[in-house]
Amino acid sequence: MGRQPCCDKLGVKKGPWTAEEDKKLINFIITNGHCCWRAVPKLAGLLRCGKSCRLRWTNYLRPDLKRGLLTESEEQLVIDLHARIGNRWSKIAARLPGRTDNEIKNHWNTHIKKKLAKMGIDPVTHEPLHKQAVTQEISSPTDHQPESDNQHLQLPETDDHVNSEDNSSSPPENCSGDDSRSLDINADDPLISWLLEDATPLEDTSWKFSAAGDDDNSVGLPSWEENCTWLLDYQDFGVQEFGFGCFNMDMDMDMNNFQ
DNA sequence: AAGAATGCCAACCGCCGCAGC
DNA sequence: TGCTGCGGCGGTTGGCATTCT
Numbered sequence: 001m002g003r004q005p006c007c008d009k010l011g012v013k014k015g016p017w018t019a020e021e022d023k024k025l026i027n028f029i030i031t032n033g034h035c036c037w038r039a040v041p042k043l044a045g046l047l048r049c050g051k052s053c054r055l056r057w058t059n060y061l062r063p064d065l066k067r068g069l070l071t072e073s074e075e076q077l078v079i080d081l082h083a084r085i086g087n088r089w090s091k092i093a094a095r096l097p098g099r100t101d102n103e104i105k106n107h108w109n110t111h112i113k114k115k116l117a118k119m120g121i122d123p124v125t126h127e128p129l130h131k132q133a134v135t136q137e138i139s140s141p142t143d144h145q146p147e148s149d150n151q152h153l154q155l156p157e158t159d160d161h162v163n164s165e166d167n168s169s170s171p172p173e174n175c176s177g178d179d180s181r182s183l184d185i186n187a188d189d190p191l192i193s194w195l196l197e198d199a200t201p202l203e204d205t206s207w208k209f210s211a212a213g214d215d216d217n218s219v220g221l222p223s224w225e226e227n228c229t230w231l232l233d234y235q236d237f238g239v240q241e242f243g244f245g246c247f248n249m250d251m252d253m254d255m256n257n258f259q
Numbered sequence: 260a261a262g263a264a265t266g267c268c269a270a271c272c273g274c275c276g277c278a279g280c
Numbered sequence: 281t282g283c284t285g286c287g288g289c290g291g292t293t294g295g296c297a298t299t300c301t
Contacts, residue, residue, distance in 0.1 A: 016269070016295090037287070054287075055270065090289060105290075106268055 066098035083126040
């Protein structure tokens, strides 16, 4: 008994979104919010599955998104959080207002990984690479993998909670969707406990534009005007067509509709 | 200048957890 | 209590852009 696909594959468009589709989706969400993603494409007149709509919205169209590369401080925060909790991109993203898990994941894979490797730090364990190599040689001298092969590396570690070398007996942690039970996480760490508890989703916090400036995060959320800039500059969109006035004037109301 | 190699990122896929029934 | 459907998550991929040879 297989799981029902998220959408019937027939007649569902895939691939890059066109400006026209973006327009429809934005228009629909502005006026109606997204009560149920599965229903969104149908109601918005899109030949996409709901999942695709949600992804497009959360990763690209949401007006509160920051654009551009991560700043130094954001990057540092990502590294720090990754060292503590591993590849939990959504949790990491929740600490970076205006950033998406996809964006952070991409940035990690394309920039930070290399950066850390260059610095001689293993991007998975956050330990010096030479130490890793020595450890690996001891455990399996005949099967020495290049350092880029992170498949068999251990868990990410907290700063003050170092894995013992004998954790080779536990399943190799590649941070691929394992839950917290299998992670070697120090729950006493306030940050970790915050991350493990039901942290407010990015979507929820990020809509509260007015509170953005008050956020105690080092990386503050840009103002609404800033956030809109990219959208307003989106050459294929007619601002008037979207009725962006409603974004500015009825922001609170609209945002509440999105809950 | 042209083709190859590499980088980058948007989007897809499949799985999981949870809520509702 | 088990089943089903939905949203969310993380890993992976496809294709365009950029750099290298």
